[in-house]
Amino acid sequence: MADAPVPARPKTAIPRNPGRHELGMKATLLFPDREIVERFYVPLVYTACRTCYSELEPQEIFRRARDGEIAPASMQRLISNVVESGHGSTIEHIVFTFALSGVSRTLSHQLVRHRAGVAFDQQSQRYVKYKGAATMLPGTIAEADPALRSRYEEQVDGALGLYADLVDAGIPGEDARFVFPNATRTNLVMTTNLRALIHMSGLRLCTMAQWEIRRLFQLMRHEIFEVSPFLGSFLAPKCVALGYCDEFNNRDEHCPIRPHKDTVLAVWAQKKAEAKAAGRDLPVSQP
Ligand SMILES: Cc1cc2nc3c(=O)[nH]c(=O)nc-3n(C[C@H](O)[C@H](O)[C@H](O)COP(=O)(O)OP(=O)(O)OC[C@H]3O[C@@H](n4cnc5c(N)ncnc54)[C@H](O)[C@@H]3O)c2cc1C
Structure with missing residues (x-):
């Protein structure tokens, strides 16, 4: 007997581009600036790549690269080839430090799951008294049935109100924070080497990533582009490189x-x- 035809499943939709919403979060590249990237970062990575294939000492390769004796296009070509071949240690020599503010704890929990080549420092819910804790409102809830949206806002405001009452009653912040919703905003400093940044961007710029973290990586990519369109070009959903x-x-x-x-x-x-x-x-x- 022939198998019954399998009904075609409706296609799932790509989540709307989170870039269209102003989410009230910021990603600022604290270090390096454009001059440092041009003077040191590209020559440093070039030196790491070239050292593998040269009789010259790395000191001399770096001097030539830094003093403009190697054409920038030629440095970029070698770096691109090496990165595309997967020789990732060459791009672990340069790091980027970001200030990330106004992201939700939902986002930060996902972000700090990255372990290799990345360091985080995050605002403490033990030591900071959240007098006016801010929260993130997802676009889908903002545009939902007004009654549902009101219930969401009441719930979040209620949790923050209870937090304030607990603290006022002498409950330590480290315990009062147990009522905080995932929507609570937080701040972090993140330093990552380029290899880890490319890896994280590959996962988080993907349309499968959650909208808020996807937006964060769009902002970070924009910051890298500001100091180096060349290095920024490596930041893309993982399928682009694959x-x-x-x-x-x-x-x-x-x-x-x-x-x-x-x-x-x-x-x-x-x-x-x-x-x-x-x-x-x-x-x-x-x-
Ligand atoms: C779309 C999406 C959905 C997700 N859903 C879930 C979920 O439902 N539940 C959940 O728990 N998590 C989920 N995650 C998180 C995911 O499982 C990873 O924990 C997270 O993305 C960190 O990435 P990473 O493992 O590549 O770590 P990174 O620290 O970024 O590591 C980079 C790379 O280094 C190597 N590496 C790092 N550490 C080790 C190690 N100890 N041993 C060997 N190699 C290592 C690996 O090759 C790794 O890919 C999701 C992530 C994404 C992007």
């Missing part, structure tokens, strides 16, 4: 940035079968 999407939840390809890997593998399998049927070797990729 050439395909590996997200399980995008098997329906509702996000069109790159084909899903299942599609790529299916095309490969078909070409392999065609080549076999024609008595040929496997198809050879064109340069």
Whole structure:
């Protein structure tokens, strides 16, 4: 008996671009500035890359790079090739420090899950008395049925009101904070090397990432572009560097940035079968 046809699942939608909403959060690149990036950062990464392939000492390679004896385009070409080949240690020599403010605890909890090549310091809910704690209102709730939105706001305001009453009654802040909602805003300083920043951006600029953290990485990418369009160009959803999407939840390809890997593998399998049927070797990729 033939199998019953499987009903086609409706495609899920890409979450609306969070960049369209003003979320009241800020990401500011504290260090380095454009001059430092141009004078030191690109020459430093170039020196790390070139040292692997040169008889020259790194001191001399760096001197030449810093003193303008190597064309910037030639430095960039080598760096791009090395990064694309996955030789990631070469870009661990440079770091970026961001001030992040007004993000929700929902976001910060996701952000601090990154461990490799990144350091965080975050506003303490033990030591800071949140007299006027600010919160984040998601766009979907802002645009929801007004009655629902009011209930959300009452709930959040109620929690913050209870926090203030607890503190006023002498309850330590470290205990009173247990009532804080995930919407509570917070501030952090984050320092990351370029390799980790590219990795985090690959995950967090992806349309599968949660809207708020995606917006944060859009802001950070903008800051990097301000000091170096070249280094900023490496910050993209991971599918851009991979050439395909590996997200399980995008098997329906509702996000069109790159084909899903299942599609790529299916095309490969078909070409392999065609080549076999024609008595040929496997198809050879064109340069
Ligand atoms: C869309 C999305 C949904 C998510 N959903 C969930 C969820 O539902 N629940 C949940 O708990 N988390 C979730 N996460 C968080 C996720 O599982 C990771 O914890 C987080 O993205 C940190 O990334 P990372 O593991 O690459 O760590 P990073 O610290 O950024 O590490 C960078 C890379 O270094 C290497 N590395 C780091 N540490 C080690 C180690 N100890 N051993 C070996 N290699 C290491 C790995 O190659 C790693 O990819 C989600 C993340 C995203 C982007």
